[in-house]
Amino acid sequence: MRSISILGATGSIGGSTLDVIARHPDRYRVEALTANRDVDAMAALCARFRPALAVMADAGAARALAARLEPGSPTRVAAGAEGLAEAAAGGGADTVVAAIVGAAGLAPTLAAVRAGRRVLLANKEALVVAGALFMAEVAAHGAELLPVDSEHNGVFQCLYASGGAVAGAAGVERILLTASGGPFRERAPETLGAVTPEEACAHPTWSMGRKISVDSATMMNKGLEVIEACWLFAMEPDRVGVVIHPQSLVHALVRYRDGSVLAQLGQPDMRTPIAQALAWPERIDSGVAPLDLMAVGRLDFEAPDLRRFPCLGLAEAALRAGGSAPAALNGANEVAVAAFLEGRLGFTGIAAVIETTLEAMPAGAADSLDDLLAAEGEARRLAGAAVARQRRD
Ligand SMILES: NC(=O)C1=CN([C@@H]2O[C@H](COP(=O)(O)OP(=O)(O)OC[C@H]3O[C@@H](n4cnc5c(N)ncnc54)[C@H](OP(=O)(O)O)[C@@H]3O)[C@@H](O)[C@H]2O)C=CC1
Ligand SMILES: CC(=O)[C@@H](O)[C@H](O)COP(=O)(O)O
Ligand SMILES: [Mn+2]
Numbered sequence: 001m002r003s004i005s006i007l008g009a010t011g012s013i014g015g016s017t018l019d020v021i022a023r024h025p026d027r028y029r030v031e032a033l034t035a036n037r038d039v040d041a042m043a044a045l046c047a048r049f050r051p052a053l054a055v056m057a058d059a060g061a062a063r064a065l066a067a068r069l070e071p072g073s074p075t076r077v078a079a080g081a082e083g084l085a086e087a088a089a090g091g092g093a094d095t096v097v098a099a100i101v102g103a104a105g106l107a108p109t110l111a112a113v114r115a116g117r118r119v120l121l122a123n124k125e126a127l128v129v130a131g132a133l134f135m136a137e138v139a140a141h142g143a144e145l146l147p148v149d150s151e152h153n154g155v156f157q158c159l160y161a162s163g164g165a166v167a168g169a170a171g172v173e174r175i176l177l178t179a180s181g182g183p184f185r186e187r188a189p190e191t192l193g194a195v196t197p198e199e200a201c202a203h204p205t206w207s208m209g210r211k212i213s214v215d216s217a218t219m220m221n222k223g224l225e226v227i228e229a230c231w232l233f234a235m236e237p238d239r240v241g242v243v244i245h246p247q248s249l250v251h252a253l254v255r256y257r258d259g260s261v262l263a264q265l266g267q268p269d270m271r272t273p274i275a276q277a278l279a280w281p282e283r284i285d286s287g288v289a290p291l292d293l294m295a296v297g298r299l300d301f302e303a304p305d306l307r308r309f310p311c312l313g314l315a316e317a318a319l320r321a322g323g324s325a326p327a328a329l330n331g332a333n334e335v336a337v338a339a340f341l342e343g344r345l346g347f348t349g350i351a352a353v354i355e356t357t358l359e360a361m362p363a364g365a366a367d368s369l370d371d372l373l374a375a376e377g378e379a380r381r382l383a384g385a386a387v388a389r390q391r392r393d
Helices: 011-024 039-049 058-068 080-089 101-114 123-143 152-159 191-194 196-203 211-216 220-232 271-279 310-321 325-341 347-359 369-390
Strands: 004-005 028-035 053-055 077-078 095-098 118-121 144-149 172-179 238-245 250-256 261-265
Touching: 004 011, 011 028, 011 039, 011 095, 011 271, 028 039, 028 080, 039 053, 039 058, 053 058, 053 080, 058 077, 058 080, 077 080, 080 101, 095 101, 101 118, 101 123, 101 172, 101 325, 118 123, 118 271, 123 191, 123 220, 123 325, 123 369, 144 152, 144 220, 144 271, 152 172, 152 220, 152 250, 152 261, 152 271, 172 220, 191 347, 196 211, 196 325, 211 220, 211 325, 211 347, 220 238, 220 310, 220 325, 310 325, 310 347, 325 347, 325 369, 347 369
Parallel strands: 004 028, 004 095, 028 053, 053 077, 095 118, 118 144, 172 238
Antiparallel strands: 172 250, 250 261
C-alpha cells in the first residue's frame, strides 16, 4: 500500500490523481492534501478521502476548513508554508504528487525531494525556476522523480522502453515534444489582441487549470516544457524540439542514433500519465477509454510559427541564456498571465511584457536558491510595472 500526499489537490491534476487513486483502494491511501484557498473543494475531499492532514496555504482558509470538518474527522488542518512542507516531507507519505500551479510549488516540491520521496512532478515551473539545483537535490537525496507532464511522461516511457531514463546514456539523438497549438492555432493574428480569457482557456483537446490553459494558448507552455525536458532528461537545448500536432494523441517522440523513432500515444487525459507514474514500474487501470486509431483516422504534424507564438521563442532564448534567465522568464510570465486573466492586459501583451522584462534583466547568477528567487522576484516587479505601463498607453 502506497500512501500519497497531493500538493494542489483541488486543481485539475489533483482531481485526476484522486480519480485514479479512488479506483485502487487496495493500492493507495491518501495521507495529505493541500490547496490554497478553495475551502469548499477541500472540505468535500476531506469528507471523501479522510486524509490525516489537510493544508491550506492561506491561513484564513485553514481556519474556515477546520470549522467545516465533520465531528470525528481524522483530519488535522495546518496552514501556510510550514503546513505545505509538512505535507510534502512529513512522516506519513511515501509518494508526493507535485501539482501546485506556478513557482509557489517550488519550495514544497523541493521539501519532498529533500525528504527522498517518490515525487510525481506536474509542477513544471519548479524545474524552470531552479532546474540545476532541483536535479542536484534529487541526486543528493536519492529521491525518485517521475514526470507527470504528459509529454515528459511520454518521453520517459520511450526512454525506458529503450533501456534508460537519461537520454544521453541511451543513444538518443533528439527528443520531440508535441504541442496542440492551442485555441488560436489558426486564428487570424490581427484578431489576437482582442481575445478573452474564456476563449484563451477553451483548450481544444485538454481540460486544465486556467494558468496552464493560457500558457498553451501562447505556447509558453511548450517553451516551459522544453526547459523542463532539458533538466529531466539531461539534454542540451538544441536536441529538444517542438512539433505541432493538433490531435494531442502523440505526446512525445524520441529519435535514436540508429534511426528508430519511438513515440508514446494516448488519449488527451491526464489520468494516463498519472496512473503510469503512480504505479511505476507496474501498470494499472486509469479509467481512460482505449485509443481507437481507426476512429481517429489521421495524425497531423506541422512546424510552430514563432511569429504567431513569440512566447515559445522567448522561452528558448531564456534557456540558451541560462543562469537566472529561465527564473525571470517564469516570474514575468506568471505576472502577465494573471494580469490577462484578470482583464488588466490584452492577450498579445503577455509576450510583450515578458520580452520587456527579459530585456531589462540580463541573465545573472544562479548559484543558489536565493539567487533564483531574487531574479524571479525582480522579474515579477518589472513585469508588474510593464503591465501598468501597457494599461496607461
Ligand atoms: N492540468 C493539467 O492537465 C496539467 C498541468 N500541469 C502542471 O500541473 C500544475 C497544476 O496545474 P493545474 O492542476 O492545471 O492547476 P489548477 O489551477 O487547476 O490547480 C492548482 C492547484 O494549486 C493550488 N494553489 C494555487 N496557488 C497556490 C499557492 N500559492 N500555494 C499553494 N497552493 C496553491 C490550488 O489551490 P486552490 O484550488 O485552493 O486555488 C490548486 O489546488 C501546473 O504547474 C501545470 O503546469 C502539467 C501538465 C498537465
Ligand atoms: C496535458 C499537458 O501535458 C499539457 O501541458 C498540454 O501539453 C497542454 O497542451 P499544449 O500542447 O497545447 O501546450
Ligand atoms: Mn504538457
